[in-house]
Amino acid sequence: MMGAPMDEGCSCSEARAHLQAFLDHECDGDLRSRLEAHVASCEHCSRIADAETHLREILRSRCAEQAPPELRARVLGRLSVMRSTASVITAGGTTTVHSRVIRYTRG
Incomplete structure (x- = not known):
């Protein structure tokens, strides 16, 4: 496993499993807090979250176009x-x- 150890209250595998819900602000308070702490302290998971956020921004900008x-x-x-x-x-x-x-x- 890469990244921060479980002393942050969340493992890399748990962070990856809940990444979409985390980025969509769909996690409950406790899980959200643990994921925030993990992503802030784990370089690997932080990069994954940043890449996913960037991809979402690209898709959002492309989907904003309307047909003539x-x-x-x-x-x-x-x-x-x-x-x-x-x-x-x-x-x-x-x-x-x-x-x-x-x-x-x-x-």
């Missing part, structure tokens, strides 16, 4: 919308669901 309005209109115009309708029949303690699919094509 003309492309959006063309795509929406060609989408097929499927709608399922269902009817429920109960007879003699048995429930039967009948469904049919209707396909609508726009444009």
